[in-house]
Amino acid sequence: MSTSTDTLNIPGLRMTKQRKEVYRVLTETRDHPTAADVYDRVKLSTPGISLATVYNCLETLVEHKAVKQVNFERESSRYCPNLNEHGHFHDEITGTIHDIKFKDGIKLSDFLDIPEDTHITNLDITLRGILPKN
Amino acid sequence: MSTSTDTLNIPGLRMTKQRKEVYRVLTETRDHPTAADVYDRVKLSTPGISLATVYNCLETLVEHKAVKQVNFERESSRYCPNLNEHGHFHDEITGTIHDIKFKDGIKLSDFLDIPEDTHITNLDITLRGILPKN
DNA sequence: AGCCTTATTTAGAATAATTCTAAGTCTTAA
DNA sequence: TTAAGACTTAGAATTATTCTAAATAAGGCT
DSSP: OOOSOOOOOOTTSOOOHHHHHHHHHHHHSOSOOBHHHHHHHHHHHOTTOOHHHHHHHHHHHHHTTSSEEEOOTTSOOEEEOOOSSEEEEEETTTOOEEEEEBOTTOOHHHHBOSOTTOEEEEEEEEEEEEOTTO | OOOSOOOOOOTTSOOOHHHHHHHHHHHHSOSOOBHHHHHHHHHHHOTTOOHHHHHHHHHHHHHTTSSEEEOOTTSOOEEEOOOSSEEEEEETTTOOEEEEEBOTTOOHHHHBOSOTTOEEEEEEEEEEEEOTTO
């Protein structure tokens, strides 16, 4: 899990302590927190931070593709530092959210009925369910 | 496209004129309208209807699986009378939303890295992109 | 180091979609 | 035909998020 000392550097962006802390919190516990969750966690190290700043930082990180924004139905957005293309599984027993890897070598057009050379700019796959033998 | 005279009958539910109209509007133009869109359309035939009722009717139809609720990021929910399992493609050029069929005979575990016998209760696949030669 | 320009942060107000509330109306079954 | 419950309604309330305007902080330049 915790390997690289995730120090973020985005060219052209000031890496303020707020941005660093928001990003650190996201990489520290990869449980897909909401903005409010991030706010609570960042306040521990940066008590003066405001919720608006957390929203701003998250938005900036998402825009610069340092973080992914994940939506489940109409719930609050959640944030995820896993930049690999992946889906999400919401475990209905534990309430936890897991990243799901795509099987190697599959293309969307292998399982979806779309023209072969459609240019996909965004893909969301989210499942909800119950794991076996739970 | 328009084959069956989609008259809805859900056992145990009163098919009020509001519910009928909301459902009719959804089947009439399958363009994934929002609740506000549905409201505007239903008002033409049922001027006295309230937005709250449209929300109530949509919720009831979704609960009884007569209609699917579709979410794109944090936009307003959209509604879809196609009950087959399918995904959605948001065409960035035209702004339209198309249903996407899954290829025959594929299982989720063919392309997603999940335990074979996971019980999936809900699946959302939404893509955004640009169709070829557009 | 000190200054300038601009980016960023902040608190609080504003917004937008949706849900809730409480009262009124309609249905249905007896 | 009437009581009970289901449904609808208008408007208030809620909630997540965005906006606003003022204050602060960062970097670059001298």
